[in-house]
Each structure stands twice: as C-alpha cells, then as structure tokens.
Amino acid sequence: MMKAAKHVLVAGGAGFIGSHLCAALLERGHTVTCLDNMQTARPENLARLKASPRFSFVRADVTAPLPDDVTTPARPFDRIYNLACAASPPQYQRDPEHTLLTSVDGTRSLLRLAERMGARFLLSSTSEVYGDPDSHPQAEDYRGNVNCIGPRACYDEGKRAAEALTFDFGRLSRAEVRVARIFNTYGPHMHPDDGRVVSNFLCQILRGQDITIYGSGEQTRSFCYVSDMVAGLLALMEAPGQVVGPVNLGNPNEITIAELVDIAFAVTGFDVPVRYEALPEDDPQRRRPNIDLARKLLSWEPQVPLQDGLRATADYFADLLSRSNAARSSPVKTERREDQVAFVAQ
Template sequence: MNKTLVTGAAGFLGSHMVAKLLAEGRQVVGIDNLSTGKADNLRTFSDGGAFVFIGCDVADPEVLRLPELEGVTEIYHLASPASPKFYQSRPFETIEVNTTGTKRMLELARLSGAKIVYSSTSEAYGDPLVHPQDERYRGNVNTWGPRACYDEAKRLGEVFCYEYFHRYRVRVKVARIFNTYSAGLRNDDGRVISNFVTQAIAGDDLTVYGDGSQTRSFCYVDDTIRGLRLLMEKDAADGEIVNIGNPVEHTILHVAETVIRLSGSPSGIRFLPLPEDDPKVRRPVIAKAEALLGWKPEISLEEGLRRTISAYRERMQGGMRP
C-alpha cells in the first residue's frame, strides 16, 4: 500500500486531502503542530489504522528521523498559515515552515525517493502588474510590508523546490493555489468567504475593504484537491509550477452581494480602508493545468457559496463553530 504524508493535516486544505486519500484506500500520515489547524478537523479519522497523526513541526530537524515516515512514497507539503490574519500574527513561524520546513520535506523526498507537491500560492504574484497571471510572470511582491512573511517565504520555498529538482532530480511539483474555499474554512479564519458567510448568517453587515472593486478568483476545495491529486500523479508535471485556481474573476463587492442574496440575509455592506499591499486583481491562466493535468474547475462560485452557506448555517444553528 502506498504511504502518503500530508503536512498541515489539521488545516483546511490538509484535512480535505487526508479525507480524499483515505477514501481512495491509501495509508496516510498526517503532521501538524496545530498552530492554526484544528484537531477537530481530524476527529472522523481513526488514528492508528490507515491514518496516523503526528503532532510536530515540519521545520524541526527531528522530523526526518520519525519512524512513521519510513516508506513514504508521496508527500503533500500543505503546512503553513494561509490567512493574512494568521500569518501576520505568526510571521517568523510562517517564514520557517515555508523555507526550512520545505527543505526538510524535500530532503525526505530525496532520501525516500518520494514524489512531492509543494503548495505555493497566487500570492507569489504579489499585486500583479500583468493580468491575468500565468506561471511565467515573476510577480510584483513587496519585500518590506505586512504580507512579505507569507509571499516571500512561499517564493523562497519554490527556490528550494527548483534546486532539489535540478540538483537531485527530486520529483517535485509546485502548485500556485488561488483562493480556495468551502464550508471547511474556520469562521474566524479572516479570509473573505468565511468572513462574508459568517456575517451574513449572523445578520451583521458584511465588511468590504476599499470600494470592493478589487477582484479575486475563487476555487471550491473539491476542485483544488482534484488538481493537487492530478499534479502528484502526472509525471509530466515533475519540475513544473502550475496554477491551480478558477479563471472566473469576481469583484469582492459582487461576492458580498451574492452571499447576501443566497443566504437571504438582511445584512448591509460596510466599507473599510483597503489593507496595505492588498492585491487589486487576481486571475489565473490555467492553460498549463489543462495541458499537463487535464484539469479545470467544475464548481461555480454560486454553487460553492450555496454549499458553504448551508453548512455554516447548520453548524452555527447547532451551536458549533464552523
């Protein structure tokens, strides 16, 4: 049986990946230091059977000596704070997991002969001067600002991937992920979808920063996970950077209005100043993903929001935090 390692297993994306892999009958080892991930995300998986959880930090040098990682054939390196709220409150941890932690996972892949997918981000493009963004665009990232700890750490993680691929022929694939969402997002996550849905269900005004004309491209988590799985499977993706995101672009104001409409909320919209270095536009070119992986997203924003609103409402009415 193939053994797959998922770092950041208790996080939003990681826990969805663990569920997908277990459903496929795979043996899975999950690692998470629970700094932003939630143990509750793993409560449905039985530790010690097909799934084993290890509470540790991937940047710790001892991680390479863990006996549970012997025989690993695939590594999904998904560990990192991803919301500005969390990475700005933990800047050094964010830098560490995406640089030292990435090097540790690449070294594990080199020693074990495993394939590895590194979860980079659309933030590698910064506040882009080229629109839409394909993988050849080098980005417009501010190294001296509140988002740099995440943006630049992810970019340096990509450099480690490049070196391990070219020097050691490690079968690494880099996914630049664009704004993934679903009901699995924590309602205190601070990202736009979780904020809007939580506020709408509570009947609070939705908080829009700036005038809401800035754009994002939102990808439902099922589509993102499918893209990452294909990235791992395809040999043609070895040593490649691939955008994984939905190329349909929406203004933030339109998203807010759609959440209010779909939830039937009486909420209004409250406008606040735009945060420093907040990107004005964001839309992936996915021609490479289509060509290499045969992948494109299938779930529309409206359908994804319906699912997210329904699940958040059910949990909040049951007295549980999403």
C-alpha cells in the same frame, strides 16, 4: 492517479485544504500520515479521518526537527505533500517569523525527507507569489510584483523561497518535485474567523453582523471550491513525466468583491448592512489565474459553480455556528427562506 496503495505524508493535513486532501487519499485506498502543529487547524477537521485504520496523526511543527514517527515510519513515504503554513493574512501576520520559517525551514526538512525516502514531493505554493500583479490574468511565467518588506512578505517571500528551494532539489535530482500555485480556495473546514473574504462574508451574514468590505469592492478575485482544488493537487502529484515548473491551480472565473456579497446574500437568504473600510497594505487589486497549463498538463479545470460552492460553505458555517451557540447555551434563531436554513446568533 495513484493505482497502487501508497503511504502518503500530508504536512498541514489538519488544515482547511489539507483535511480534504487526506480524506480524498483515504477514499482512494492509501495510507495517510497527517503532520500538523494545530496552530490554525480545527480538531473537528480530523474527526472523520481518525475513524480510518489507515490514518494516523502526528502533532509536530515542521520548523522543529521532525519526530521519529515521520523520519522513521514503519513504511517509507511514497508521496509527501507540503501544505504546512497559515494562509490567511491575520493568521500568518500574527507570528511572521514562524510563518516565513515554516515555508523555508519546513520545506527544507520535508524535501530532505523526500530525498532520503525517494518520495515524490509537492509544495503548495500560492498566487501570492505574484503580489499585486500588473499582468492579468497571471500565468506561471509572470515574475510578480511583490513588496518584499511589507506586512505580507513573511508569507509571500517565504513561499517564493520555498519554490526556489524545491526546484533546486529537482534540478539536482535530489527529489522529484511538483509546485502548485494555489489561488483563492473556499469551502467547508475553513476557520470561521480566519479573516479571508468568503468566511468573513458568510459568517458575518449568519451572525447578523454588518458585512465589511475592505476597499471599494471593485477589486477582483477568482474563487475555487475545495473539492476542485484537491482534484488539481492529486492530478499534479500524479502527472506522468517530469514537471519542470510551477502550475497554477484556481478558478479563472473572476468577480468583484461587491458581486461576491450579492451571491452571499442570495445563498444564505439574508441581507445585512454593508460597511467599507480601508484596503490593507499590499492587498492585490486583481487576481485571476491563467490555467492553460493545468488544462494541458493535467486535463484539469474547476467544475463546481461558485453559487453551489458558496451554498455548501454557508451550510457548513451555519451548522458550525449553531453548534457553537448551543455549546455556550446562547439562544439561536433559525429562519428558513427558499428552503435554505441559516442561523443567526441573538
């Protein structure tokens, strides 16, 4: 980990993972500049961060020329994390042109900034570069099975291009670079309506709605709690020596979507009907990271059990939905079961 206090830029720092990363950096004594266009982030994610005198927020889009607060800060950046890009399919498919350009043009701008300042750069890539994999589990040397013209291509291909650009800068010694391939991550600060499976299931249960399973429910995912993911990102950024390729970060414990529903019922104490709908185009059937490289290079692996992480996430959503209903003056029913509190909108 960084021993001397650094100035760190976190692009996408108001988002789900980014806001937790900013908090972890502040806790370690660093000065943090958060850059975000707030397209998918929630302002509440920044509330506690803004209380720190070592935190500053710049509202801007990485697809546009970077503002002076970023290009000419009072103190140059020592580290640059690029987490700027919508990550849930409904969000990134809403404006596919912007999604792709965020990964390509945004990464280029931030790499050039890292080159000019001599900052170390980390790109948050994604397991989506593996597409619907025909190799399982997915290791970093697997080249993927991506539909380059499908509805998810704006995100998948954007991240693949961003990786190529990042490693080109590294090969040419223009910047010291790292690339994390992030697998399914969940936890507090997720948007309740971002369309990802954990937020979908928990919020549907807490709202008293039917749970929607897309496909048969037998497709698999591997879920990593956000604190574990942040620890992995920090470890990768500060790994000594040169890191010459991407590193998978995720939880290797694979479960079916149907099993996730059962755990969600258990941690909330509620049971609602389940309905099935067609699987979206190019949605992967199996997803599980091989994290042997992260274990060897970073001495990192996830620590938070899924049930514990889902319980903390459910508590976060319960509080969020309760406050949202209170703000709208809607009656909210509070029920307790096995010492767990859940809220259901009437």
